[in-house]
Amino acid sequence: MSLQVLQNWLESESGIKNQLNQLRIWSARKSIVSSLQNVVDTDQDHDWQKLLLAASIFSQSDDKRHQEYALMIAQSALCFSDEPLIRDAGSLILARLSNHRTINLAQEQHLIEPNLGTRVGVIEQLLWNKRKLNSEIVFNEKHSISGNLFQVDLWSKLSDADWLSATAPTAAGKTFTILNWLLSQFSSKKCHSAVFVAPTRALVTEIERQLNELKIDHNLNSLKITSLPLRELNGRKEPFITVFTQERLHIFLNSGSSPQKFDIAIIDEAQKLSDERRGVILQDALERLCRENNKCKVVFLSPHSKNPEVLLEDAPENVITAVVPSASSTVMQNLIVAEQVPRKPTEWKLSLSIEGELNELGGFKLIDRPTNAAKRLAFVALALGKSTTGTLVYVNTASAAEKIATLIYDGLDDIDLSEDSELSELSESCKKIIHPKFQLVKLVKRGVAFHYGNMPSILREEIERLFTLGEIKFLVSTSTLIEGVNIACKTIVVRGPKKGIMHHMSPQDFWNLAGRAGRWGADFYGNIVCVDVSKADVWPYGLPQKTAYPIKRETDTVIQQYDDLIEYITNRPAMDTNDLDHKLEHVTAYLMSWQIREGSLKDASPIKKISPEAAQNIEELVQPLLESIDVERKIVSANPGISVIALQRLLEFFRNQSEDMESLLPLPPEDPDSVDQFVFIFDVINLTLAPVFAPQQRVLPCALTTWDWMRGKTLGRMIAARLERERKNGSYESDEELPYAKLIRETMSQVEEIARFYAPKYLGAYLSVLRQHFVEKDQIDMFPDELTYDLFLEFGVSTKTLISLIGLGLSRTSSIELAEYYGRSEMSEEEVLTRLHSGEWESLDLPPLVKREIRNIVKQKILEGM
Amino acid sequence: MAKRQPVEIGGVKFDKKGDALDYLKDILGKYKPEETVVEQDSIFLRQALDRHPEAQEKIGCGVASFFVRRADFSTTCFWIRRTDGTVVRFSYKSCV
Numbered sequence: 001m002s003l004q005v006l007q008n009w010l011e012s013e014s015g016i017k018n019q020l021n022q023l024r025i026w027s028a029r030k031s032i033v034s035s036l037q038n039v040v041d042t043d044q045d046h047d048w049q050k051l052l053l054a055a056s057i058f059s060q061s062d063d064k065r066h067q068e069y070a071l072m073i074a075q076s077a078l079c080f081s082d083e084p085l086i087r088d089a090g091s092l093i094l095a096r097l098s099n100h101r102t103i104n105l106a107q108e109q110h111l112i113e114p115n116l117g118t119r120v121g122v123i124e125q126l127l128w129n130k131r132k133l134n135s136e137i138v139f140n141e142k143h144s145i146s147g148n149l150f151q152v153d154l155w156s157k158l159s160d161a162d163w164l165s166a167t168a169p170t171a172a173g174k175t176f177t178i179l180n181w182l183l184s185q186f187s188s189k190k191c192h193s194a195v196f197v198a199p200t201r202a203l204v205t206e207i208e209r210q211l212n213e214l215k216i217d218h219n220l221n222s223l224k225i226t227s228l229p230l231r232e233l234n235g236r237k238e239p240f241i242t243v244f245t246q247e248r249l250h251i252f253l254n255s256g257s258s259p260q261k262f263d264i265a266i267i268d269e270a271q272k273l274s275d276e277r278r279g280v281i282l283q284d285a286l287e288r289l290c291r292e293n294n295k296c297k298v299v300f301l302s303p304h305s306k307n308p309e310v311l312l313e314d315a316p317e318n319v320i321t322a323v324v325p326s327a328s329s330t331v332m333q334n335l336i337v338a339e340q341v342p343r344k345p346t347e348w349k350l351s352l353s354i355e356g357e358l359n360e361l362g363g364f365k366l367i368d369r370p371t372n373a374a375k376r377l378a379f380v381a382l383a384l385g386k387s388t389t390g391t392l393v394y395v396n397t398a399s400a401a402e403k404i405a406t407l408i409y410d411g412l413d414d415i416d417l418s419e420d421s422e423l424s425e426l427s428e429s430c431k432k433i434i435h436p437k438f439q440l441v442k443l444v445k446r447g448v449a450f451h452y453g454n455m456p457s458i459l460r461e462e463i464e465r466l467f468t469l470g471e472i473k474f475l476v477s478t479s480t481l482i483e484g485v486n487i488a489c490k491t492i493v494v495r496g497p498k499k500g501i502m503h504h505m506s507p508q509d510f511w512n513l514a515g516r517a518g519r520w521g522a523d524f525y526g527n528i529v530c531v532d533v534s535k536a537d538v539w540p541y542g543l544p545q546k547t548a549y550p551i552k553r554e555t556d557t558v559i560q561q562y563d564d565l566i567e568y569i570t571n572r573p574a575m576d577t578n579d580l581d582h583k584l585e586h587v588t589a590y591l592m593s594w595q596i597r598e599g600s601l602k603d604a605s606p607i608k609k610i611s612p613e614a615a616q617n618i619e620e621l622v623q624p625l626l627e628s629i630d631v632e633r634k635i636v637s638a639n640p641g642i643s644v645i646a647l648q649r650l651l652e653f654f655r656n657q658s659e660d661m662e663s664l665l666p667l668p669p670e671d672p673d674s675v676d677q678f679v680f681i682f683d684v685i686n687l688t689l690a691p692v693f694a695p696q697q698r699v700l701p702c703a704l705t706t707w708d709w710m711r712g713k714t715l716g717r718m719i720a721a722r723l724e725r726e727r728k729n730g731s732y733e734s735d736e737e738l739p740y741a742k743l744i745r746e747t748m749s750q751v752e753e754i755a756r757f758y759a760p761k762y763l764g765a766y767l768s769v770l771r772q773h774f775v776e777k778d779q780i781d782m783f784p785d786e787l788t789y790d791l792f793l794e795f796g797v798s799t800k801t802l803i804s805l806i807g808l809g810l811s812r813t814s815s816i817e818l819a820e821y822y823g824r825s826e827m828s829e830e831e832v833l834t835r836l837h838s839g840e841w842e843s844l845d846l847p848p849l850v851k852r853e854i855r856n857i858v859k860q861k862i863l864e865g866m
Numbered sequence: 867m868a869k870r871q872p873v874e875i876g877g878v879k880f881d882k883k884g885d886a887l888d889y890l891k892d893i894l895g896k897y898k899p900e901e902t903v904v905e906q907d908s909i910f911l912r913q914a915l916d917r918h919p920e921a922q923e924k925i926g927c928g929v930a931s932f933f934v935r936r937a938d939f940s941t942t943c944f945w946i947r948r949t950d951g952t953v954v955r956f957s958y959k960s961c962v
Binding site: 653656658659679680683684686687696697699700 | 940
C-alpha cells in the first residue's frame with residue numbers, strides 16, 4: 001500500500017473518519033467552552049496513539065485536507081490531552097508541519113515544557129533538528145525565522161523566479177515574508193528601486209510602517225521608504241522603495257520627464273485586477289511598469305486564489321515564472337452556526353459545521369431579548385466575546401457598525417476601562433480630532449470600537465493596534481477588512497454578510513474574511529460564527545462553501561462581453577457624459593490608449609484572448625475614432641480610465657472658450673474666488689470627462705469639501721462647519737435633533753470619495769489637457785509650473801511644510817495639528833526634522849495620539865541615523 | 867383677474883406668457899453648466915433675445931453662440947458669447 005493510498009484510506013468511512021470527526025467536534029467544544037453556559041458532554045476518551053500515528057501519516061501528504069487533519073489532531077492533543085507525553089507528540093507533528101510558532105505558543109502557555117527537541121529519542125531528535133533547519137528562513141546573518149510550509153516555499157521560489165504569483169490567507173505570513181525578501185534584495189544590492197502596490201491607503205500606510213521597522217533588521221537604516229509620489233524621487237541615485245496605491249503609482253509615473261524604471265514590483269491583493277472600479281487602473285499601472293523596464297521582477301500576492309497562475313500570463317517571453325499555491329492553514333478554524341432555541345429568544349445554541357453537517361457544541365444565553373436584527377448580532381457577539389479578546393463583528397455599513405458597537409457597549413455596563421491610559425488617550429484623541437459627539441469617544445472606554453474605510457488613518461491604525469493587543473476586545477467592522485487591512489482576530493461573528501449595500505457576499509469574499517479568524521502564534525483556534533443561518537432572507541445561499549477566488553482581469557471580463565462593448569464603442573463619440581457606463585468606459589479607455597500608443601491592438605493582453613475576427617472588429621471600430629484626436633499621447637497614457645474621446649472633448653471645450661485663458665486655471669485655496677473656480681472646473685469635468693460630481697446641485701458641496709481639504713482644514717473643523725451649516729439650515733429645531741453620527745460619517749466619506757479620489761484624478765486630467773491648450777496658444781509661460789493639485793489633494797494639504805511632515809511618515813492629522821504652530825510654509829523634510837528633534841512639540845497642546853505619532857517618528861529617524 | 871396675453875417668439879405662438887416662460891425654462895433645463903446651446907435652440911433664443919429690454923447692450927458686437935452657466939451657485943442661466951470673445955449673461959424672463 002503506497003503512502004497516498006494509506007492517507008486516502010485513513011480519511012475514508014472504512015478508515016478512521018468517524019474518529020476524526022469525533023475528535024474535531026470534541027476539540028471545538030473544548031476550545032469554546034469558556035464562552036458557553038452549558039456544553040454538550042466533553043468527557044470523551046480518544047485513542048491518542050492511533051490518532052497521532054494517523055496525524056504523522058497525514059503530515060507527509062501534500063494534500064491540504066490531509067495536512068489539516070494532521071493539524072487538527074496535533075492541536076487537539078497539544079491543547080486538550082491530560083498527558084504531557086501526548087502533548088509533546090502533538091508538538092512533534094506540528095514541527096513536521098513547519099508550524100513552530102504554534103509550538104512556541106504552547107510553551108508560552110505552559111502546555112508543554114521547553115526544549116522539546118531534547119526530550120525525544122535520538123532519531124526523532126535528528127529529525128527535529130533537520131526539520132527546524134529546513135524551515136529556517138535566513139534574512140541575514142542576524143535574523144532568521146522558522147517559516148511555515150507556505151513561507152518556506154515562497155522564500156525558495158523567490159530566489160529563482162522573475163515573475164511569481166503567491167496565494168495564501170491572511171494568517172499565512174505572506175506579507176511578512178515578502179517584505180523581508182524585498183529588503184534582502186536591497187541589502188544584497190540586487191535592487192535599486194522597488195514599488196509595492198496596495199489597493200487601499202490604509203494598507204499603504206501599514207506596509208510603509210512595517211518596511212520602516214524591518215529595514216533596521218536588515219541594516220538598511222538610511223534606505224528611503226515612502227508613500228509620497230514625489231517628483232524628486234524619479235531617477236534618484238540612492239536606492240528607494242515606494243509604497244503606492246495604483247492611483248498614486250500613476251501620479252508618480254506621470255511626474256517626471258520619463259517614468260521611473262523600477263527593478264521590482266510587488267502587487268498586493270492582486271485579485272483586485274478583477275475589480276470593476278480599480279481593476280483596469282491596476283492593470284494599466286502594471287503594464288506601464290513593465291513597458292518602462294521589461295526586466296522588472298513582478299510578484300503578485302493574493303488571498304486564497306483558485307488560479308494564481310493566471311496572473312503570470314502577461315509575463316514577457318523567456319522569463320522564469322513560479323506559482324506558490326496556498327498551503328494548509330496554520331490555525332484550526334471552526335465554522336460555527338449560532339441559532340436561537342425555538343420559542344426561547346434569549347437561549348441560543350452553537351453547532352460546528354463539518355462538511356455541511358451541524359454538530360451541537362453547547363448553549364449560551366443572551367443578555368436580553370434580541371428584538372431586532374442588529375440586537376441578534378450584537379448580543380451573540382457579546383455573549384461569546386465577553387470573557388475573551390479578539391472578537392470581530394462584521395457588518396454591512398458604517399452606520400450599522402456604530403449601532404452594533406453601541407449595543408455591545410451597553411451590554412458591558414459592568415466594565416469600565418477608562419483608567420486604561422491607552423484607551424483614554426484614544427478617546428481623548430477622537431474627541432479632538434473628530435468631534436466630542438463622535439461615538440468612539442465613549443465606546444472605547446469599555447474596550448469597544450468600530451472601524452470603517454473613511455476614518456482618518458491615525459485613529460484606524462490605533463484601533464487596529466489596540467485590538468491586536470487585546471485592549472479593545474470588540475471590533476465592529478465593515479468591508480474595509482476584506483479590502484485589505486492585515487488584521488487578524490480570534491472570533492468573527494457575521495449575520496447575512498453583504499459587500500456594499502446590495503449584494504450578498506460571495507463565498508470567496510466570505511472565506512477571505514473568515515481567513516482572519518485565528519491569529520497565528522496567538523491562538524490555537526479561530527472561530528467563524530454565523531448567526532441565523534437557517535433564515536433564508538439572511539443567508540439566501542446558506543452557509544458558504546469553502547471556495548477560492550477565481551481571478552479574472554476586469555479587461556478580460558468586459559472584452560468577452562463582446563456585443564455590449566461593440567455597441568458602446570460605436571455610440572461613444574456622440575454619447576453624453578450622463579450615459580457613460582463606468583465598466584465599459586474604463587475598458588474602452590484602455591483599448592483606445594493602447595491603439596494610440598502601439599498603433600494596433602493585436603498585442604494587447606485581453607485582445608489576444610479573443611478570436612482574431614473579434615479582435616479585428618474591435619480594432620476597425622476603434623481606429624477611425626482616433627483619427628481626429630490630437631490630445632497628446634502622454635496625456636492619454638497618464639490618465640487611465642478616462643477615454644481619449646473624453647479628453648479630446650475637454651480640449652475642444654478649451655479651444656471654444658473665448659475668455660481670458662487664465663480664467664480656466666484653478667486658483668490657490670487662499671484666494672477668495674477659489675471655491676467658485678472649483679465649481680466652474682467641476683462643471684466642465686461633468687460636461688466633458690465624466691459625471692463624477694453630478695448632478696449639478698452636488699457640485700458646490702463637492703467643491704467646498706475639496707477646497708477645505710486642500711487648504712489643510714482639519715477633519716474636526718470640517719465636521720464642525722458641516723454641523724454649523726445644518727444648524728443654520730433650520731431643518732432641525734434644536735442641537736439635540738442634529739443627527740451627529742450621520743453628519744460626521746457623511747463628511748468623512750465625502751473627503752475620501754470626492755476630495756481624495758475623484759478630485760485629484762479628474763483635476764489631474766483637466767490640468768494636463770489645459771496645459772496642452774496653453775502650449776497650443778503659445779501661452780505656456782502663463783501656466784504655473786507648480787500646479788501639483790493631484791498631490792495636494794491626495795494628501796489634503798497645500799504647503800511644502802505639510803508635504804514634508806507627511807513625507808517623514810506623519811499622518812495628515814498630525815501634520816496639520818503640528819503645522820498650526822509653524823510659521824513657514826516652505827520647510828523641507830530636513831528643516832522640519834530639525835524642529836522635531838528639538839522637542840519643542842512636547843509642550844504644545846496636541847492630541848495624545850498626535851504626540852505619540854511624533855515621538856515614534858523621531859525615534860525611527862534617530863534609528864535611521866537622521 | 868389678469869387677461870391672458872398671447873406671445874409669439876421666433877414664429878412660435880404661446881397662448882400666454884407663462885407658456886413662453888416654461889418653454890424657455892425647458893430649453894435651459896436641457897443643458898448642463900458650461901454646455902453650448904445647439905443650433906436649433908440658438909435660433910429661438912436669438913429671437914427671444916431681441917425682446918430683451920437691454921437687447922442692444924447684451925448683443926454688443928454680435929452673438930457668436932449661447933451657452934449655459936451658473937448664475938449663482940444653485941441656478942443656471944443663459945449666457946451670450948459675443949463675436950469679440952466677451953461673454954455676458956441674460957435673463958430669459960426679461961425676454962417674455
